[in-house]
Amino acid sequence: LTVDSGLGQFNPTPRRWLNLQEYQSKKLMQESGVAVQRFYVADTASEALEAAKRLDAKEIVLKAQILAGGRGKGVFDSGLKGGVHLTKDPAVVGELANKMLGFNLTTKQTPKDGVKVKTVMVAEALDISRETYFAILMDRSCNGPVMVGSPQGGMDIEEVAASTPELIFKEVIDIFEGVRDDQALGMAANLGFKGPLQRQAADQIKKLYDLFLKVDATQVEVNPLGETPEGQVVCFDAKINFDDNAEFRQKAVFAMDDMTESDPTEMEAAKWDLKYIGLDGNIACFVNGAGLAMATCDIIDLHGGKPANFLDLGGGVKERQVYEAFKLLTADPKVEAILVNIFGGIVNCAIIANGITKACRELELKVPLVVRLEGTNVHEAKRILAESGLPITAADNLEDAAKKAVAAIKN
Known part of the structure; x- marks a missing residue:
């Protein structure tokens, strides 16, 4: 859901916004206690193979790490198709990583020559029985942060808002109180979580708000915030936008900025x-x-x-x-x-x-x-x-x- 996120850094002209790789966002979430898939990062094919063995998972997902979207349908100049692959065999992870690392991946959002892949993420592949959408963002009309959620996740939230606006739930956060227990539980219920899962989801919502404050974010968007068949609430994919005015006190976060993909x-x-x-x-x-x-x-x-x-x-x-x-x-x-x-x-x-x-x-x-x-x-x-x-x-x-x-x- 697009909501104005603030004034940006006070510079003579706009500056380039901070962009993080998927694994970097997941690390920040992990550090704040947010539930994410188990994962490792690898820079070589042998590291990817070892990571797959350490995961000891039923199924593994291997993802090329670039800032551009559309990785799943991208093409490498090595001949490999797709920047996201699922497999149950750790050996295949090493073989695939060997065709990803050091090669250019071209998607609809990259330059025509693609972007060189220097890192891959090796993660546990979890089944999702239900997908929801959740975000915390700055909203000028509310003069502060708001929670936005929908039981319809895993898809373009703009489409949900246009076709079924009654499935979009919004809750203003008091900056002095933070996210109250009743607010978190209420949002979890609106997202369709029931019983023990409602409490789990509420706990994740509060931890996501803690992350929002900790890193001076203007938006933390989780799509999907999913439910597994085993009864876990997991943040499967996240996008974090940062307030560039806070760079002076978020040096560790801004040091993660990968500018090698920039023009x-x-x-x-x-x-x-x-x-x-x-x-x-x-x-x-x-x-x-x-x-x-x-x-x-x-x-x-x-x-x-x-x-x-x-x-x-x-x-x-x-x-x-x-x-x-x-x-x-x-x-x-x-x-x-x-x-x-x-x-x-x-x-x-x-x-x-x-x-x-x-x-x-x-x-x-x-x-x-x-x-x-x-x-x-x-x-x-x-x-x-x-x-x-x-x-x-x-x-x-x-x-x-x-x-x-x-x-x-x-x-």
């Missing part, structure tokens, strides 16, 4: 407080504000062009950021023109203009540049650009800028 250009942009997302087009966009950046991409597309990126400069801009942004844009071989679209509220247009002229000279810009500036110090900014002697095309508004950028490529 190198996005990571370089983040160093300069720039939000960058690469696209497939040939017109680079240099904009302040996510909304304006999306509008710029749309207008370019409307006039027959294709944006090469989404680059949000944000507020509180320094000339060096402008320069570094141009370095990123010009390093993309697909870029055939650059469109700058700045609306200066917090942003000082004169700083942008100085950064642009510096970048053009030092980087020896070789592609057409179209600039549209409005707002704070815009007259000074336009004077700087006009007197620079550089081949910069000025635009009066966004539509004019988009048309000129598209025309520059066609010419």
Whole structure:
């Protein structure tokens, strides 16, 4: 269930959110007493084989650890199909791990070349007799954390909310009292747990809230929170989102962040407080504000062009950021023109203009540049650009800028 999770870190521009691998989330849950499957982590095929033997389970599940979703239907460049496999034979675990580790796994959510698998999780496979959904998240409308649950788990909770809203249960948590026993038992009952299982589920709910507080989470989502034929309540899969404002006191958690799967250009942009997302087009966009950046991409597309990126400069801009942004844009071989679209509220247009002229000279810009500036110090900014002697095309508004950028490529 999507609920606004808060303001995020106070930075000039949004930063990359912390993402954890599945096994890392399970470790955090385990440390808080939350019931999860028994599991081990392996970096080599021999370690995976030994882990499978140590588990001594009726059935074992082997999962490739990457941040992207859709692993089950993914394909490895080793020829192996599927990043999730079930087997009853420990020897097979070693054979499968040998075809996973060190190879790229491609799914619908990875880059086209896939992501190299460096770690696998070897876990006990448990039967699930019933699946439910449970989450704790920050809800602005309630000014704090809420519990959200449904007896319909193991599927997209958005679909459940749309088709059977009466099966979505929500409970506000008092931040001074925490999750009360009666609240936990009531939510467990709403999820369909009965008898001893109701008490078990209530205990898991309280422990999940303890984890939520302990790691400064904005969301802890368990889907499914399942019931086994043996009468156990187990958290089978979890997603944890963290409050980046709490990084200063959650150093151990943030140290787990695996940035090797991130786009190198996005990571370089983040160093300069720039939000960058690469696209497939040939017109680079240099904009302040996510909304304006999306509008710029749309207008370019409307006039027959294709944006090469989404680059949000944000507020509180320094000339060096402008320069570094141009370095990123010009390093993309697909870029055939650059469109700058700045609306200066917090942003000082004169700083942008100085950064642009510096970048053009030092980087020896070789592609057409179209600039549209409005707002704070815009007259000074336009004077700087006009007197620079550089081949910069000025635009009066966004539509004019988009048309000129598209025309520059066609010419």
